[in-house]
Amino acid sequence: MISLVKNEWMKIFSKGSTYIFIAFLLVAAIGTAFIDMKLSPDESGKDWKQEVKADIQEQQKALEAKDISEDEKAAIMDEIDLNKQLLADDINPNLSTNWTYMAEWTVSLTSFITLFAVIVCSSMVSSEFSDGTIKQLLIRPYKRWKILLSKYITSLLFAALLLVSLIIFSYLIGIIFFGNGSYSDKMLDPAAFGSFSTVVVGSYFFDMIVYWIPGFLVITTIAFMLSTLFKNQALAVGISIFILFASSTLNMVIQSFIGKYEWLKFILFPHLDLRGYISGTMEMFDGATLGFSIGVLSIYYLIFLALTFFFFQKKDITN
């Protein structure tokens, strides 16, 4: 089995596009770091506590103005509270390190990893059919399911390689652009609106990645399945990417009907992105829990894999 995986790995890395994908991740990391640097003002050398204190004074001045409405007053009061909290908990709101960069930007670059992994997974089986090499591949002393499994394992290994590359690139480029910060620095929770809550920046980043992985795994498995069922890479890429991008729209539709139709909660789409559970804001429907979502994902995952292997085992190779 190891030699089969080695073969698949060799095929992936004999294609020029593979290197383009990895190079793109590096360029994307540099690009986003550059944008981040331009967007955030240079705060180095200044004392952030002084700045926050100055803000509070200005905001209090604004409160004393005569022509402000009650709403505006309330908003300003909230801001003052927030700033006071920052001072009290010793949290720099303008903190800019490699970790804050990763928490803000790298997390969004994962969609490129999905795209590239889907492209590679989609060609894993379909390209053997379109190149005609499937015939030479299946007349070897290996059972078909072993050959398919080696391809699936290689797809996952490649997806993992993309993810690890992105994290390493971002970490190193973050150091170059923003300096090496502490893993355990605190920052405001980006997902919490209105309420004051903080997160440890490093563990927030890894939470975002870990909660993203199950949905990613299911999408790549769908791409792999379609590649096997349809023997057509374009179709496999198209449908997988469509599922990925349509799921947020579909989720809104599902959400508006879920009160009426209980079974909608067993649909795949709302469970594809589990990152909502990190700060507990996933409010897809009553009773949505991380465990339930993982359960639904697992069932779909197993069905997809079973279909793929069953179909491939039975297939007459006629092209």
Place this chain on the structure above:
Amino acid sequence: MSDAVLKVQSLTKKIGNATIVDNVSFEIKSNEIFGLLGPNGAGKTTIIRMITGLINRTGGSVMINGSDLDKDFEGAMNQLGAIVENPEFYKYMTGRKNILHYARMSPNDISNERIEEVIKLVKLDHAIDKKVKTYSLGMRQRLGVAQAILHKPSLLIFDEPTNGLDPQGIREFRDYLKVLASEGVGILISSHLLSEMQLMCDSFAVIEKGKLIHTKEHMIDEKTETIHEVSFTVNDGALANKVLQEQFAEIPILKSALNTISVSATREQTAQINKRFNDNELDVYEIGITRKSLEDKFFEITEQEMRESV
């Protein structure tokens, strides 16, 4: 029959109501080059794909060097080397990487020396580190032979191997086959090109409409088979005609001229005629024979089949 490297029994393939391959049985021994003949669409490719496990059988069994395809797929496949239709490779990889790919898929330990040896044998040493997309069809065919013989299989299968090859390529391929067969491998070749098969194969099976309609170790048995036409060039055609009519009344005379006379005779008869001519002090300058070609034989068989089925 323990030396049969391929034993096919009652092989059948049905798709819906159509019977693509109908109860086909044959055997191939080691050292034997066996041709599967038949017009396009007769079911040759389907038979080969069933033997190689690419498509499911509706019925029948396949044994490769004693291993049953159903019971011991991996054991059977390890005894097999094949090119199924066109020799397809990973074009974006070098020839060497392609060979390495297939070497890794063998449970036998294939040494680098073996890989080098095979590359040399198929005369690809100058191009093996170039990408396959730069290869000509002939080179791909040779690479195909290389991957098929790499693990020293006991059965080789080539499906329409000479498709698209130039005459030189065909000749090279034929030479490989002879060498491989002499080393003890059993070889199955399918083709619709009869004249080529005649030059390559020791024995044949003719497939038509999914049925095996004829099988013979040597379709042309040189001792007893009537040679199509034997022409003697002699100094006195009239005397030759007389000798023939008197002493070989059963042999039909096809043509008779001043210095030549043509008959339809077997090898043995040809020798006898020559002896009699010498006894009658006829000078024989030349004996020319036109063999009945496999093609003629093939049409003879298929036409006969058609007449019988009507």
